[in-house]
Amino acid sequence: MKKIIFDTDPGIDDAMALLLAHACQDIEVVGITTTFGNASIENTTRNALYLKQKFGMHAEVAKGVNTPLDQVKTEPATLVHGDNGLGNIELPDQINTPLSPLIAHDYIVETLKKQPGEITLVAVGRLTNLALAIEKAPEIGKLVKEVIIMGGAFGHNGHTGNLTPFAEANVYGDPLAADIVINADWPVTIVGLDVTQQTQMSNAYLEKVRTHSEKYGQFIYDITRFYAKFYNDDLGLDGFYVHDSSAIMYLVSPEIFTTKQGHIRVITEGPAKGHTLFKGSNRVFPIDEWATAPKQTIAINVEPQTFNQRYFDIICGN
Numbered sequence: 001m002k003k004i005i006f007d008t009d010p011g012i013d014d015a016m017a018l019l020l021a022h023a024c025q026d027i028e029v030v031g032i033t034t035t036f037g038n039a040s041i042e043n044t045t046r047n048a049l050y051l052k053q054k055f056g057m058h059a060e061v062a063k064g065v066n067t068p069l070d071q072v073k074t075e076p077a078t079l080v081h082g083d084n085g086l087g088n089i090e091l092p093d094q095i096n097t098p099l100s101p102l103i104a105h106d107y108i109v110e111t112l113k114k115q116p117g118e119i120t121l122v123a124v125g126r127l128t129n130l131a132l133a134i135e136k137a138p139e140i141g142k143l144v145k146e147v148i149i150m151g152g153a154f155g156h157n158g159h160t161g162n163l164t165p166f167a168e169a170n171v172y173g174d175p176l177a178a179d180i181v182i183n184a185d186w187p188v189t190i191v192g193l194d195v196t197q198q199t200q201m202s203n204a205y206l207e208k209v210r211t212h213s214e215k216y217g218q219f220i221y222d223i224t225r226f227y228a229k230f231y232n233d234d235l236g237l238d239g240f241y242v243h244d245s246s247a248i249m250y251l252v253s254p255e256i257f258t259t260k261q262g263h264i265r266v267i268t269e270g271p272a273k274g275h276t277l278f279k280g281s282n283r284v285f286p287i288d289e290w291a292t293a294p295k296q297t298i299a300i301n302v303e304p305q306t307f308n309q310r311y312f313d314i315i316c317g318n
Protein backbone atom coordinates (compact mmCIF):
# COMPACT_ATOMS: atom_id res chain seq x y z
CA MET A 1 0.00 0.00 0.00
CA LYS A 2 1.33 3.43 -0.96
CA LYS A 3 0.44 5.95 1.76
CA ILE A 4 0.29 9.60 0.76
CA ILE A 5 -0.31 13.08 2.07
CA PHE A 6 -1.88 14.99 -0.81
CA ASP A 7 -0.99 18.71 -0.77
CA THR A 8 -3.49 20.44 -3.02
CA ASP A 9 -5.48 23.54 -4.03
CA PRO A 10 -8.75 21.99 -5.31
CA GLY A 11 -9.14 22.98 -8.08
CA ILE A 12 -10.74 20.93 -10.83
CA ASP A 13 -7.69 18.89 -11.85
CA ASP A 14 -6.78 18.57 -8.17
CA ALA A 15 -10.19 16.97 -7.54
CA MET A 16 -9.65 14.59 -10.47
CA ALA A 17 -6.25 13.61 -9.09
CA LEU A 18 -7.60 13.11 -5.56
CA LEU A 19 -10.38 10.88 -6.90
CA LEU A 20 -7.80 8.88 -8.86
CA ALA A 21 -5.82 8.34 -5.65
CA HIS A 22 -8.97 7.50 -3.67
CA ALA A 23 -10.16 5.03 -6.32
CA CYS A 24 -6.77 3.33 -6.63
CA GLN A 25 -6.56 0.18 -4.51
CA ASP A 26 -2.79 0.56 -4.12
CA ILE A 27 -3.02 4.05 -2.56
CA GLU A 28 -4.13 5.15 0.90
CA VAL A 29 -4.72 8.90 1.20
CA VAL A 30 -3.73 9.46 4.84
CA GLY A 31 -4.05 13.23 4.80
CA ILE A 32 -5.03 16.14 2.59
CA THR A 33 -3.25 19.45 3.19
CA THR A 34 -4.65 22.52 1.48
CA THR A 35 -2.90 25.38 -0.24
CA PHE A 36 -4.07 28.45 -2.17
CA GLY A 37 -3.84 29.21 -5.89
CA ASN A 38 -6.67 27.81 -7.96
CA ALA A 39 -8.95 29.36 -5.33
CA SER A 40 -8.58 31.09 -1.95
CA ILE A 41 -7.44 28.98 1.00
CA GLU A 42 -11.01 29.16 2.37
CA ASN A 43 -12.45 27.74 -0.86
CA THR A 44 -9.77 25.09 -1.45
CA THR A 45 -10.19 23.89 2.15
CA ARG A 46 -14.00 23.84 1.84
CA ASN A 47 -13.59 21.90 -1.44
CA ALA A 48 -11.25 19.37 0.16
CA LEU A 49 -13.73 18.79 2.99
CA TYR A 50 -16.55 18.53 0.44
CA LEU A 51 -14.68 15.89 -1.58
CA LYS A 52 -13.85 13.97 1.59
CA GLN A 53 -17.49 13.96 2.68
CA LYS A 54 -19.03 13.28 -0.74
CA PHE A 55 -16.77 10.34 -1.54
CA GLY A 56 -16.38 8.89 1.97
CA MET A 57 -12.65 9.46 2.38
CA HIS A 58 -10.92 8.77 5.69
CA ALA A 59 -8.11 11.26 5.14
CA GLU A 60 -7.65 14.02 7.67
CA VAL A 61 -7.85 17.52 6.14
CA ALA A 62 -5.43 20.21 7.39
CA LYS A 63 -5.67 23.82 6.27
CA GLY A 64 -2.56 25.59 5.01
CA VAL A 65 -1.37 29.20 5.11
CA ASN A 66 -2.68 31.79 2.66
CA THR A 67 0.47 33.62 1.57
CA PRO A 68 3.57 32.64 -0.40
CA LEU A 69 6.97 32.94 1.30
CA ASP A 70 7.80 36.17 -0.58
CA GLN A 71 4.45 37.66 0.57
CA VAL A 72 3.57 38.58 -3.04
CA LYS A 73 -0.12 37.76 -3.31
CA THR A 74 -1.75 36.87 -6.62
CA GLU A 75 -5.42 36.50 -7.49
CA PRO A 76 -6.97 33.00 -7.48
CA ALA A 77 -7.20 31.33 -10.92
CA THR A 78 -10.98 31.74 -11.15
CA LEU A 79 -10.83 31.98 -14.97
CA VAL A 80 -9.62 28.37 -15.08
CA HIS A 81 -11.40 26.82 -12.09
CA GLY A 82 -14.47 29.02 -11.56
CA ASP A 83 -15.23 31.30 -8.60
CA ASN A 84 -15.65 28.38 -6.19
CA GLY A 85 -12.64 26.39 -7.48
CA LEU A 86 -14.74 23.45 -8.68
CA GLY A 87 -16.09 24.79 -11.96
CA ASN A 88 -19.01 26.59 -10.28
CA ILE A 89 -20.99 23.40 -9.62
CA GLU A 90 -23.43 23.84 -6.76
CA LEU A 91 -21.77 23.34 -3.37
CA PRO A 92 -23.24 23.31 0.14
CA ASP A 93 -22.50 26.42 2.23
CA GLN A 94 -21.55 24.36 5.27
CA ILE A 95 -19.59 21.11 5.36
CA ASN A 96 -20.03 19.21 8.60
CA THR A 97 -16.66 17.51 8.54
CA PRO A 98 -14.03 18.57 11.07
CA LEU A 99 -10.66 20.01 10.11
CA SER A 100 -7.43 18.85 11.70
CA PRO A 101 -6.50 21.11 14.63
CA LEU A 102 -3.00 21.34 13.11
CA ILE A 103 -2.02 23.80 10.40
CA ALA A 104 -0.94 21.98 7.21
CA HIS A 105 2.85 22.18 7.64
CA ASP A 106 2.64 21.00 11.26
CA TYR A 107 0.33 18.19 10.17
CA ILE A 108 2.93 17.11 7.60
CA VAL A 109 5.74 17.15 10.21
CA GLU A 110 3.74 15.29 12.85
CA THR A 111 2.43 12.64 10.44
CA LEU A 112 5.86 11.92 8.96
CA LYS A 113 7.28 11.57 12.49
CA LYS A 114 4.52 9.14 13.45
CA GLN A 115 4.98 6.97 10.34
CA PRO A 116 8.67 7.16 9.42
CA GLY A 117 9.57 5.81 5.99
CA GLU A 118 5.94 5.15 5.11
CA ILE A 119 4.58 8.29 3.52
CA THR A 120 4.99 9.88 0.10
CA LEU A 121 4.19 13.59 -0.16
CA VAL A 122 2.36 14.32 -3.40
CA ALA A 123 2.14 18.09 -3.95
CA VAL A 124 0.04 19.47 -6.78
CA GLY A 125 -0.18 23.14 -5.85
CA ARG A 126 2.19 25.85 -4.68
CA LEU A 127 4.88 24.40 -2.47
CA THR A 128 4.41 26.73 0.51
CA ASN A 129 3.29 24.04 2.99
CA LEU A 130 6.13 21.67 2.11
CA ALA A 131 8.70 24.46 2.36
CA LEU A 132 7.42 25.52 5.79
CA ALA A 133 7.48 21.88 6.95
CA ILE A 134 11.05 21.10 5.83
CA GLU A 135 12.35 24.44 7.14
CA LYS A 136 10.76 23.92 10.53
CA ALA A 137 11.78 20.27 10.84
CA PRO A 138 14.64 19.38 8.45
CA GLU A 139 14.73 15.88 10.00
CA ILE A 140 11.56 14.97 8.04
CA GLY A 141 13.80 14.71 4.97
CA LYS A 142 14.90 11.34 6.34
CA LEU A 143 11.38 10.31 7.34
CA VAL A 144 9.55 10.83 4.04
CA LYS A 145 9.51 8.02 1.51
CA GLU A 146 9.43 10.24 -1.55
CA VAL A 147 8.25 13.69 -2.68
CA ILE A 148 6.35 13.95 -5.97
CA ILE A 149 5.59 17.41 -7.31
CA MET A 150 3.36 18.58 -10.12
CA GLY A 151 5.02 21.81 -11.17
CA GLY A 152 7.69 23.41 -13.26
CA ALA A 153 8.64 23.07 -16.92
CA PHE A 154 12.01 22.15 -18.41
CA GLY A 155 11.40 22.69 -22.12
CA HIS A 156 10.94 19.05 -23.14
CA ASN A 157 8.36 18.53 -25.87
CA GLY A 158 8.39 22.31 -26.30
CA HIS A 159 6.74 23.02 -22.94
CA THR A 160 8.33 25.94 -21.08
CA GLY A 161 5.45 27.57 -19.20
CA ASN A 162 1.73 28.11 -18.83
CA LEU A 163 1.32 31.20 -16.67
CA THR A 164 4.24 33.08 -18.22
CA PRO A 165 6.21 32.01 -21.32
CA PHE A 166 8.82 30.53 -18.99
CA ALA A 167 7.02 29.61 -15.76
CA GLU A 168 4.49 27.04 -14.66
CA ALA A 169 1.76 28.39 -12.36
CA ASN A 170 2.46 26.38 -9.17
CA VAL A 171 6.14 27.32 -9.16
CA TYR A 172 5.47 30.94 -10.16
CA GLY A 173 2.98 31.21 -7.27
CA ASP A 174 5.69 30.55 -4.66
CA PRO A 175 9.13 30.32 -6.31
CA LEU A 176 11.05 30.60 -3.03
CA ALA A 177 9.12 27.64 -1.64
CA ALA A 178 9.76 25.64 -4.83
CA ASP A 179 13.51 26.30 -4.64
CA ILE A 180 13.58 25.25 -0.97
CA VAL A 181 11.58 22.06 -1.52
CA ILE A 182 13.47 20.98 -4.64
CA ASN A 183 16.81 21.60 -2.96
CA ALA A 184 16.07 20.03 0.40
CA ASP A 185 17.71 16.79 1.43
CA TRP A 186 14.91 14.44 0.39
CA PRO A 187 14.16 12.54 -2.84
CA VAL A 188 12.07 14.69 -5.20
CA THR A 189 10.50 13.77 -8.53
CA ILE A 190 9.08 16.63 -10.58
CA VAL A 191 6.23 15.92 -12.93
CA GLY A 192 6.05 19.16 -14.90
CA LEU A 193 4.46 20.58 -18.03
CA ASP A 194 6.99 18.54 -20.07
CA VAL A 195 4.71 15.55 -19.46
CA THR A 196 1.41 16.98 -18.16
CA GLN A 197 0.86 18.82 -21.44
CA GLN A 198 1.58 15.65 -23.42
CA THR A 199 -1.57 13.98 -22.07
CA GLN A 200 -5.01 15.30 -23.02
CA MET A 201 -8.48 14.17 -22.08
CA SER A 202 -11.03 14.94 -24.78
CA ASN A 203 -14.71 15.67 -24.19
CA ALA A 204 -15.57 12.30 -25.75
CA TYR A 205 -13.24 10.60 -23.23
CA LEU A 206 -14.97 12.45 -20.37
CA GLU A 207 -18.37 11.37 -21.66
CA LYS A 208 -17.10 7.79 -21.60
CA VAL A 209 -15.94 8.26 -17.99
CA ARG A 210 -19.40 9.66 -17.14
CA THR A 211 -21.09 6.59 -18.62
CA HIS A 212 -18.78 3.95 -17.15
CA SER A 213 -18.04 5.17 -13.61
CA GLU A 214 -21.12 5.09 -11.44
CA LYS A 215 -19.32 6.55 -8.45
CA TYR A 216 -17.20 9.31 -10.00
CA GLY A 217 -18.28 9.74 -13.62
CA GLN A 218 -21.05 12.34 -13.40
CA PHE A 219 -19.09 14.43 -10.87
CA ILE A 220 -15.93 14.44 -13.00
CA TYR A 221 -17.98 15.32 -16.05
CA ASP A 222 -19.76 18.17 -14.24
CA ILE A 223 -16.69 19.84 -12.71
CA THR A 224 -14.74 19.63 -15.96
CA ARG A 225 -17.27 21.55 -18.11
CA PHE A 226 -15.87 24.90 -16.93
CA TYR A 227 -12.25 23.70 -17.23
CA ALA A 228 -12.75 22.32 -20.76
CA LYS A 229 -14.39 25.59 -21.82
CA PHE A 230 -11.37 27.55 -20.56
CA TYR A 231 -8.97 25.33 -22.52
CA ASN A 232 -11.13 25.56 -25.59
CA ASP A 233 -11.41 29.37 -25.40
CA ASP A 234 -7.74 29.85 -24.53
CA LEU A 235 -5.95 27.22 -26.62
CA GLY A 236 -8.60 25.74 -28.90
CA LEU A 237 -8.28 22.31 -27.23
CA ASP A 238 -10.98 19.64 -27.26
CA GLY A 239 -10.83 18.79 -23.56
CA PHE A 240 -7.75 19.70 -21.52
CA TYR A 241 -4.22 18.90 -20.42
CA VAL A 242 -3.88 16.49 -17.51
CA HIS A 243 -1.81 18.24 -14.86
CA ASP A 244 -2.39 17.07 -11.28
CA SER A 245 -3.45 13.51 -12.07
CA SER A 246 -0.01 13.04 -13.66
CA ALA A 247 1.59 13.19 -10.19
CA ILE A 248 -0.69 10.42 -8.91
CA MET A 249 -0.17 8.43 -12.11
CA TYR A 250 3.59 8.66 -11.59
CA LEU A 251 3.09 7.07 -8.17
CA VAL A 252 0.88 4.32 -9.61
CA SER A 253 2.65 3.63 -12.91
CA PRO A 254 6.15 5.13 -12.98
CA GLU A 255 7.04 2.81 -15.88
CA ILE A 256 4.99 4.87 -18.35
CA PHE A 257 7.21 7.90 -17.65
CA THR A 258 10.76 8.58 -18.84
CA THR A 259 12.88 10.43 -16.29
CA LYS A 260 16.33 11.91 -15.86
CA GLN A 261 18.37 13.20 -12.95
CA GLY A 262 20.17 16.44 -12.36
CA HIS A 263 20.42 19.62 -10.33
CA ILE A 264 17.58 22.13 -10.38
CA ARG A 265 17.25 25.75 -9.36
CA VAL A 266 14.25 28.06 -9.48
CA ILE A 267 14.42 31.69 -10.63
CA THR A 268 12.78 33.63 -7.81
CA GLU A 269 12.38 37.13 -9.28
CA GLY A 270 12.41 39.19 -12.45
CA PRO A 271 10.84 38.43 -15.83
CA ALA A 272 11.79 34.74 -15.60
CA LYS A 273 10.30 34.38 -12.08
CA GLY A 274 9.16 30.79 -11.57
CA HIS A 275 11.41 29.37 -14.30
CA THR A 276 12.89 25.97 -13.40
CA LEU A 277 16.40 25.33 -14.70
CA PHE A 278 17.87 21.83 -14.93
CA LYS A 279 21.61 21.10 -15.05
CA GLY A 280 22.23 17.55 -16.23
CA SER A 281 26.03 17.58 -16.61
CA ASN A 282 28.63 16.96 -13.92
CA ARG A 283 30.84 19.80 -15.11
CA VAL A 284 31.59 22.23 -12.31
CA PHE A 285 31.66 25.83 -13.43
CA PRO A 286 33.66 28.65 -11.79
CA ILE A 287 30.37 30.05 -10.52
CA ASP A 288 27.81 27.30 -10.03
CA GLU A 289 24.78 27.49 -7.74
CA TRP A 290 23.64 24.15 -9.15
CA ALA A 291 26.75 22.24 -8.04
CA THR A 292 25.75 22.04 -4.40
CA ALA A 293 22.08 21.30 -5.10
CA PRO A 294 21.03 17.66 -4.57
CA LYS A 295 20.35 15.53 -7.63
CA GLN A 296 16.63 15.19 -8.17
CA THR A 297 14.49 13.51 -10.82
CA ILE A 298 12.35 15.10 -13.54
CA ALA A 299 9.85 13.42 -15.85
CA ILE A 300 10.50 14.21 -19.50
CA ASN A 301 8.15 11.90 -21.37
CA VAL A 302 4.98 9.91 -20.85
CA GLU A 303 2.84 7.41 -22.78
CA PRO A 304 -0.43 9.38 -23.03
CA GLN A 305 -2.63 6.59 -24.36
CA THR A 306 -1.59 4.20 -21.59
CA PHE A 307 -2.09 7.05 -19.11
CA ASN A 308 -5.67 7.65 -20.21
CA GLN A 309 -6.46 3.95 -20.24
CA ARG A 310 -5.12 3.51 -16.68
CA TYR A 311 -7.01 6.58 -15.42
CA PHE A 312 -10.19 5.17 -16.98
CA ASP A 313 -9.62 1.69 -15.55
CA ILE A 314 -8.98 2.94 -12.02
CA ILE A 315 -11.84 5.48 -11.96
CA CYS A 316 -14.25 3.00 -13.51
CA GLY A 317 -13.15 0.20 -11.16
CA ASN A 318 -11.98 -2.18 -13.88
Ligand SMILES: [Ca+2]
Nearest residue numbers: 009014124125
Ligand atom coordinates in the same frame (compact mmCIF):
# COMPACT_ATOMS: atom_id res chain seq x y z
CA1 LIG B 1 -3.37 22.03 -8.25
